[in-house]
Amino acid sequence: MQRKSFVGMNCSIARSLEEVGEWWSLLIVREMMQGMKRFDEFQKELGIARNILTARLERLIELGIVERYPLPDRANTDGYRLTAKGEDLYPVIVALMQWGDRWLCAKGKPPTALVEHRTGQPIETLIVRSKGGKPLSYHDVRYAPGPGATKTTHAVIDGRNERVLGHSGNRAHRHGS
Amino acid sequence: MQRKSFVGMNCSIARSLEEVGEWWSLLIVREMMQGMKRFDEFQKELGIARNILTARLERLIELGIVERYPLPDRANTDGYRLTAKGEDLYPVIVALMQWGDRWLCAKGKPPTALVEHRTGQPIETLIVRSKGGKPLSYHDVRYAPGPGATKTTHAVIDGRNERVLGHSGNRAHRHGS
Numbered sequence: 001m002q003r004k005s006f007v008g009m010n011c012s013i014a015r016s017l018e019e020v021g022e023w024w025s026l027l028i029v030r031e032m033m034q035g036m037k038r039f040d041e042f043q044k045e046l047g048i049a050r051n052i053l054t055a056r057l058e059r060l061i062e063l064g065i066v067e068r069y070p071l072p073d074r075a076n077t078d079g080y081r082l083t084a085k086g087e088d089l090y091p092v093i094v095a096l097m098q099w100g101d102r103w104l105c106a107k108g109k110p111p112t113a114l115v116e117h118r119t120g121q122p123i124e125t126l127i128v129r130s131k132g133g134k135p136l137s138y139h140d141v142r143y144a145p146g147p148g149a150t151k152t153t154h155a156v157i158d159g160r161n162e163r164v165l166g167h168s169g170n171r172a173h174r175h176g177s
Numbered sequence: 178m179q180r181k182s183f184v185g186m187n188c189s190i191a192r193s194l195e196e197v198g199e200w201w202s203l204l205i206v207r208e209m210m211q212g213m214k215r216f217d218e219f220q221k222e223l224g225i226a227r228n229i230l231t232a233r234l235e236r237l238i239e240l241g242i243v244e245r246y247p248l249p250d251r252a253n254t255d256g257y258r259l260t261a262k263g264e265d266l267y268p269v270i271v272a273l274m275q276w277g278d279r280w281l282c283a284k285g286k287p288p289t290a291l292v293e294h295r296t297g298q299p300i301e302t303l304i305v306r307s308k309g310g311k312p313l314s315y316h317d318v319r320y321a322p323g324p325g326a327t328k329t330t331h332a333v334i335d336g337r338n339e340r341v342l343g344h345s346g347n348r349a350h351r352h353g354s
Contacts, residue, residue, distance in 0.1 A: 013203070013207055013273050015282075016274065016276055016281060017203060017273065019281065023194050026190070026194060027190070027191065033315040034315075034320070087314070087315070088279060088280065089276060090305055090315050091268075091272040091275070091276070091303040092272040093315075094272075094305050095269040095271075095272045096194065098268070099193055099265060099266060099268070100193035101323075103262045103265065104192040104196070105325055109323065109324040109325030110324065110325055111325045111327065111330040112320050112322065112323045112326065112334065113320070113321050113322070113323035114320065114321075115319060115320075116307045116308075116313060116317060117318060117319050119308075120321070121307065121308050123305060123306065123307060123308070123318060124305070124306045124307065124310070126272070126303050127268065128267055128268055128271050128303065129300065130293045130296070130298065130300060130301065131293075131296075131299065131301055133301070136293060137264070137267065138211075138264070140293060140294050141291050141292065141293060141294060141300060142291075142292060142294050143211070143289045143290070143292075144289070144290050144291075144297070145290070146288050147286040147287065148284065149288045149289065153288040153289060160211065160222075
């Protein structure tokens with residue numbers, strides 16, 4: 001089938017998953033966010049095989065998520081750290097952790113908590129909100145053409161809205177509002 | 178090695194990735210959030226092979242993320258919808274989309290935008306914040322024992338903090354504050 005699928009044309013989530021939708025990649029990113037910087041530290045913390053870790057690090061460097069840098073205190077060892085693109089994955093990591101905290105821990109009691117360093121207070125739970133700060137469920141949100149929209153984008157979005165909502169661009173709420 | 182790795186003991190992100198750290202699973206969840214409910218809709222939108230889609234849906238049902246339900250307008254077809262656990266993945270999906278929007282679209286111009294249905298306004302960008310609402314980078318946040326912490330959790334967290342921060346529980350900021 002040559003038809004352009006929604007996944008193919010929509011860069012954001014599908015491409016994000018192509019880059020980081022692999023178990024180890026996000027765990028390596030998380031280790032760097034926790035201050036780990038050396039190959040042997042990642043290996044020990046994650047219990048990952050050397051060849052897999054090497055491949056994942058190379059891939060993360062290729063994608064511009066991670067960069068190698070000389071460790072000042074170790075002449076023959078490079079360190080690894082996040083680029084701005086990698087640092088920007090923080091909300092993804094926190095959203096996954098908070099979901100796990102809520103749904104996957106024994107008796108809903110997570111063994112660890114993320115706290116603000118300065119105050120020791122737990123951080124806020126990530127919530128999708130309107131510009132005005134109102135919490136939104138996915139029922140309150142729809143796709144619209146973005147700044148990079150082409151004719152095809154418009155057609156696909158209209159097609160989806162029509163099929164799913166019964167009409168284009170004017171979504172009926174399923175759960176009141 | 179029998180040593181308990183941090184990944185092994187920390188339920189949240191590692192277990193989350195075990196459940197949804199697979200390309201198709203999150204895309205199927207996203208389709209449901211966009212109002213798709215039938216097997217053939219997922220198949221068409223995602224361009225996914227039937228056998229893979231069947232396996233992923235079964236797995237999502239097993240994990241309690243998706244449930245099957247009778248479609249009122251189709252006698253012989255079941256629909257699929259998110260459970261509360263599945264609906265709660267919304268911030269993960271939005272965080273991935275927003276990261277993709279920022280880093281993976283041609284010229285930084287995403288073809289699609291998420292807008293609040295009622296107003297047509299783009300939704301807020303997800304930002305990790307303190308309880309008081311202050312934006313936090315990962316440099317401002319550390320792990321602490323949570324409500325389900327055991328002696329092992331305490332030891333592992335202290336060990337990590339000591340190794341990474343040079344002392345336990347009192348993290349030096351790398352980027353000012």
